[in-house]
Amino acid sequence: MFKFKQLFNLRRISTTVIMSAYNEKQVQIMEAAEKLFADKGFEGTSVRDIAEDAGVNQAMISYYFGSKEKLMEAMFTYRGTSSLLQLEEMVQDKTLTPIQKVEKLIDRYIEKLLTNQCFHRVVVREQMVNNNGFISDKLQEIKRLNQALIKELIAQGQRNGDFKKHVDIPLLMITLVGTVSHLITTQHFYREINNLQSLTEEEFQKHIRKKLSHHLKAIFKATLMYEQ
């Protein structure tokens, strides 16, 4: 019996290939689940639905993940690893000014959430639950780490005099995440209210990417920098 064996393998990273800890079928299942959880929520999605969409047998979900719950956790392990903004090297990058770093951070963050909209919607649902065990822990870890790195990044700008001394970093983060997040989760309203139905899906995504980038950069600059 296979069950859970390779799940805890470390991800081996070579120059080009990232060996996933999950095999093809598992990824297939997780991606079907992700889409459904995003649309209908965890409880609103049945294992039958997932199996059908993933084109696998219903029993295979238990076989590979143990339970629906564990499948969700696996999804967070799978996606969650890349939810860290991988800011470390950027924070230390000496070729960029703090303001360039902030701009890069904003674009990178928008990019990350927009290209993982399904998973992000799952996160939005799950982070509302107070004590979600494994998932809460995972999310808290990611949030804590991201905030620490951004704090350091802003501290650099404060040290060299580019940024104001007193900045409410936690709230600024919440505005960044909250703005992108809210637009992602309510984009159908945004589209309709602002009469953007004529755009193709692709154009629309490009549109909000650009708008968000400009808008958030302006907010960050206004918040962080002295008036010029």
Add this chain to the structure above:
Amino acid sequence: MFKFKQLFNLRRISTTVIMSAYNEKQVQIMEAAEKLFADKGFEGTSVRDIAEDAGVNQAMISYYFGSKEKLMEAMFTYRGTSSLLQLEEMVQDKTLTPIQKVEKLIDRYIEKLLTNQCFHRVVVREQMVNNNGFISDKLQEIKRLNQALIKELIAQGQRNGDFKKHVDIPLLMITLVGTVSHLITTQHFYREINNLQSLTEEEFQKHIRKKLSHHLKAIFKATLMYEQ
């Protein structure tokens, strides 16, 4: 049989008081449901849970609302009525400057969401679903109306020269809603990451109210007004 008779006509009793169309027991049920839907989602909450928490018979939910689904819709009718920011008179108020109106708007909005956190968490969950029928319609109507009023409000400031000409109002709205919303739905993380566990619940609520107000006003001013 009683069913659904009076549900959809609000009876305006006097000039100022709107008597709810829902009787005591119905409100009881809706409030229990609201709390549970906020915590565990619509699908994650059983009619039995609601009945238990509301201290009523399980059959009574179908009896009073027709179905679990309809109960949710009733909740949106009940709460949704007051979700309109009631901005009309404020927009027309000639004793306030546009900038004062914006500040009042922000505080009113923060206040509204913070005092209706449970319902707001329900909204956050529900607005993610694309075609939610009645609920989507209700939400869209509210969003559309709110945006129109704010547009008019900002237009006043633009006309009298207080505000910049080119403002991305939709995105500014999304930042307002997204920031408050994200803080509400992830407050347990915010509290832990920023070491605010020592505060009482009440102190913590006061804390975020003040922080949000200051933070969002600064963002709005920076976005709307010319640098001085």
Add this chain to the structure above:
Amino acid sequence: MFKFKQLFNLRRISTTVIMSAYNEKQVQIMEAAEKLFADKGFEGTSVRDIAEDAGVNQAMISYYFGSKEKLMEAMFTYRGTSSLLQLEEMVQDKTLTPIQKVEKLIDRYIEKLLTNQCFHRVVVREQMVNNNGFISDKLQEIKRLNQALIKELIAQGQRNGDFKKHVDIPLLMITLVGTVSHLITTQHFYREINNLQSLTEEEFQKHIRKKLSHHLKAIFKATLMYEQ
């Protein structure tokens, strides 16, 4: 919702009516379950089977008993109460000699097991499981009480000189129970091997009742009494 409410009512005993703690439908279910558990074992019987045989909906079993497990426990509560041999008054009866009491005991015991063969087969299966929780406790309680009463009964015979001083009461009990029990559970072999297939079921039951009575009384007498 009904669930488990009246299960813990005390059995009210009036002159003629014994109010069962279980309603008609519950008894119906328990009797269907008893038959099936006897034939196929607890694990070999599905809730579907029980529901079908009892002529009720599958969900009703959970509704009335909570679970399959709890149904079994209810069965032991229902039948177990009468598993006590109700010897108390007989033990104290001064109109009977000890030897008459022993004979009455044997007949009563044979009678009890033969008229409750299904339940008895369930007991035989269940008593093999070492720590069966509620059921083990129930069985132990019954066994302990029965043995205590028989000990007292035999002590009476020993005091008045009818019975031998040194009698292995526990083993004598095991012979009594084991003999009846083994014949009940293997009666189809007994019938075939001893060529009793021509008897009707009723005749056969009468046959073994008589045989057992005679056989066990002889053993008890030989074991308890001095040779004459």
Add this chain to the structure above:
Amino acid sequence: MFKFKQLFNLRRISTTVIMSAYNEKQVQIMEAAEKLFADKGFEGTSVRDIAEDAGVNQAMISYYFGSKEKLMEAMFTYRGTSSLLQLEEMVQDKTLTPIQKVEKLIDRYIEKLLTNQCFHRVVVREQMVNNNGFISDKLQEIKRLNQALIKELIAQGQRNGDFKKHVDIPLLMITLVGTVSHLITTQHFYREINNLQSLTEEEFQKHIRKKLSHHLKAIFKATLMYEQ
């Protein structure tokens, strides 16, 4: 494919040694199954459980035995062979008196059941099922043969005047088997009720062996022999 080839022919290798028709792995599986079937019953035991306890692959059980059902049958073939009390030579043994033979029979029987308690518990469960196909046949064959031999053995005593003429041999057999059987299957109750928890497992087994031997011999003597 290998399947079932050699299962049903015992190869008599030398005059005294019977090489089992089952290979090491098969025996391993059967012994794990025996323990589990004894504890939890056939239906209560999953193929996975057996595979785990036997330290083999789950598929191997179907591979070696065809099915779970067939595994059980194989177990009866494996153990059942030795379930015959091998009385033939004893019955014909002219160096022993009938009474000695009966005593030897009792001890041998107690010994057999006590050293094969697991298998015996499986038998107790299975013999309750009315038409168990292969297993019923096997059991009936054993029971029939044993009873015939004992009949002959007792006939010897009757012929030489040691034993009474009218003895209910079938019931006497049932008392023998039933007593040992009932003690084996309810030994945990026996131990507790008679306060024997201080004994080690080994001491306890020795204890009941001795008690049973003495008790059953007394019963047989009283039943078979004239009072002296």
Add this chain to the structure above:
DNA sequence: GATGAATGAGCTTTCATTCAT
């Protein structure tokens, strides 16, 4: 008007077995 009883449909999970190698 209100509710205990009842239920069909659906849920997640485990089952024994077979397949492909």
Add this chain to the structure above:
DNA sequence: GATGAATGAAAGCTCATTCAT
């Protein structure tokens, strides 16, 4: 010969709803 992967079937249970009073 041996086994990891896979699966249809069935398990026990809970669901939202309706019925009968």
